[in-house]
Amino acid sequence: MVETIFDVVGIGNAIVDILAHVDDTFLIRQGLNKGTMTLIDSAAADRLYAAMPPAIERSGGSAANTLAGVASFGGRGAFIGRVKDDPFGRIFTHDMRAGGLTFDVPPAPRGASTARCLIAVTSDAQRTMGTHLGACVELGPEDVSEPLIASARVTYLEGYLWDPPRAKDAFRKAVRVAQGAKRSVALSLSDPFCVDRHRAEFKALVEQDVEILFANEAEIISLTETADFDSALQAIRGTVRLAALTRSEKGAIVLNDGEVHVIDAARVREVVDTTGAGDLFAAGFLFGHARGLAAAACGQLGALAAAEVIGHLGARPDVALSQLARQRGLLP
Amino acid sequence: MVETIFDVVGIGNAIVDILAHVDDTFLIRQGLNKGTMTLIDSAAADRLYAAMPPAIERSGGSAANTLAGVASFGGRGAFIGRVKDDPFGRIFTHDMRAGGLTFDVPPAPRGASTARCLIAVTSDAQRTMGTHLGACVELGPEDVSEPLIASARVTYLEGYLWDPPRAKDAFRKAVRVAQGAKRSVALSLSDPFCVDRHRAEFKALVEQDVEILFANEAEIISLTETADFDSALQAIRGTVRLAALTRSEKGAIVLNDGEVHVIDAARVREVVDTTGAGDLFAAGFLFGHARGLAAAACGQLGALAAAEVIGHLGARPDVALSQLARQRGLLP
Numbered sequence: 001m002v003e004t005i006f007d008v009v010g011i012g013n014a015i016v017d018i019l020a021h022v023d024d025t026f027l028i029r030q031g032l033n034k035g036t037m038t039l040i041d042s043a044a045a046d047r048l049y050a051a052m053p054p055a056i057e058r059s060g061g062s063a064a065n066t067l068a069g070v071a072s073f074g075g076r077g078a079f080i081g082r083v084k085d086d087p088f089g090r091i092f093t094h095d096m097r098a099g100g101l102t103f104d105v106p107p108a109p110r111g112a113s114t115a116r117c118l119i120a121v122t123s124d125a126q127r128t129m130g131t132h133l134g135a136c137v138e139l140g141p142e143d144v145s146e147p148l149i150a151s152a153r154v155t156y157l158e159g160y161l162w163d164p165p166r167a168k169d170a171f172r173k174a175v176r177v178a179q180g181a182k183r184s185v186a187l188s189l190s191d192p193f194c195v196d197r198h199r200a201e202f203k204a205l206v207e208q209d210v211e212i213l214f215a216n217e218a219e220i221i222s223l224t225e226t227a228d229f230d231s232a233l234q235a236i237r238g239t240v241r242l243a244a245l246t247r248s249e250k251g252a253i254v255l256n257d258g259e260v261h262v263i264d265a266a267r268v269r270e271v272v273d274t275t276g277a278g279d280l281f282a283a284g285f286l287f288g289h290a291r292g293l294a295a296a297a298c299g300q301l302g303a304l305a306a307a308e309v310i311g312h313l314g315a316r317p318d319v320a321l322s323q324l325a326r327q328r329g330l331l332p
Numbered sequence: 333m334v335e336t337i338f339d340v341v342g343i344g345n346a347i348v349d350i351l352a353h354v355d356d357t358f359l360i361r362q363g364l365n366k367g368t369m370t371l372i373d374s375a376a377a378d379r380l381y382a383a384m385p386p387a388i389e390r391s392g393g394s395a396a397n398t399l400a401g402v403a404s405f406g407g408r409g410a411f412i413g414r415v416k417d418d419p420f421g422r423i424f425t426h427d428m429r430a431g432g433l434t435f436d437v438p439p440a441p442r443g444a445s446t447a448r449c450l451i452a453v454t455s456d457a458q459r460t461m462g463t464h465l466g467a468c469v470e471l472g473p474e475d476v477s478e479p480l481i482a483s484a485r486v487t488y489l490e491g492y493l494w495d496p497p498r499a500k501d502a503f504r505k506a507v508r509v510a511q512g513a514k515r516s517v518a519l520s521l522s523d524p525f526c527v528d529r530h531r532a533e534f535k536a537l538v539e540q541d542v543e544i545l546f547a548n549e550a551e552i553i554s555l556t557e558t559a560d561f562d563s564a565l566q567a568i569r570g571t572v573r574l575a576a577l578t579r580s581e582k583g584a585i586v587l588n589d590g591e592v593h594v595i596d597a598a599r600v601r602e603v604v605d606t607t608g609a610g611d612l613f614a615a616g617f618l619f620g621h622a623r624g625l626a627a628a629a630c631g632q633l634g635a636l637a638a639a640e641v642i643g644h645l646g647a648r649p650d651v652a653l654s655q656l657a658r659q660r661g662l663l664p
Binding site: 020021049050052053054055056057058059068086087088091094095096098099312313314316318319 | 352353381382384385386387388389390391400418419420423426427428430431644645646648650651
């Protein structure tokens, strides 16, 4: 076996988020579907931004947020994704490396700008996203380093990778390399509409290649084409070795082979912005898993990280999750 | 008299902030003087950024923050400052206009990048800043619209304008136009080291031109070259019609001709980041002043706005200050 260097390597869209508080009428006026992610072109992104209130900018991207969380727990992580050599690309790169992550994919010298995700946060803390993929559409198998994948305990892939044209080839290459190196493959389903767009392929992946699956209620219902969460739970049992199904304030269900663990949501003083909740749940879970913790303990680390990130605007942790986990007695 | 269109017009450096939580050893390693603003060149800014932890980006600039606060109270405001036509310039421009402010100075098509301020926030919520002025150095009297100044009840100037080469000429032109139109001139002293750099000129301005002065303890002590706040208070009495001297958790002292008003600090759940506290105090005070409120009521609006902005990362309000003020019974 190749030497283990990383706990987790993630592949995903490299995105800078632009977040603003809005009221519900904003979503209606802009024709946005609350709680979901819509892909938009550059002109639509400019129009949406012009309509948005004053905002903040912060690095994002689903798998990238997860890796930032893994690093915040003290884990060793690497990220594969594509930015342009522009100010947003430099922000994204800085935030990954400054967090202690390896991020070596060279920025594109030309072409589309670094991806941005316009995030409208309503007073119920729900986030509604419009993503312009920009430089992400260049991601391909040539960006996936085989030694990197082989050296990581877990290779983590976001379902959103099915949207840009060649990223699914990068995704498939990573799966092949990870399996060849006897490493785990983890997948997040990302978004119910993303699942709708790619259901057949996601189902085949989950049945054949994925060892650890992350999904929220809407996503797992969409994948299994069932009417409710309980039916989805029954449908997914047995198809994947380990599944973490997140349920917002109801916590999460972790399926580990035959076992079912109910994980309570961690305490939050005030839920401000749910952006990144699922990504950070995956961070805690994967960090625990890579360090050999039992499934329920992995779920508790996930719940803790999710609770931290929904307490403020933006999808990256504001405090060191390692410290928070020690304070709560979840890590030694 | 020219028709009144604006409550406040502000002139200042147009800056995007890059904020990160650091520990005190970071300041020592980087040779930064805690609680102050240091001017740095582009290369030093790159080095400091590379050393900083993951960060968030948010529009800033002292007078610009104040104007954002005035707009958040429901005031009509305009801003004069210089950005480049680049991503940070577009962020700054968006945030001003989306907040309801008039900001019409055209962005520079070439030359230095839009200014950035690297802000290291320590666990005591103190902020320490390294500013690269970039495109701000181009600000000059040609950017000051005479009809704009003449149409605003108050012209507000930040002391930081003494740092770029030609901004003081813009400043002086604005003072002349405002006085000619029988409008009020307000000045913030900005930073104790900034006062050190320009003390003689600031003293002459305060004695001859300024009707409303904003300063914190360190700044007013530096201006008056006294040993403590009480001596500074005695030294400044009588030299300016209206002064708001902010004292962090001790609130503020408002001097109004002969009267002295003690303003309590407003309640804060948790002080996260003091960036913008003085700027937002000025916002509340100036909004109240422009709307004809008594000096003590102006001070209370200032304290409320300062308390909101220190409760989160970044120097712009996260919630509508008009609503907050109504909830607290400070506005009808």
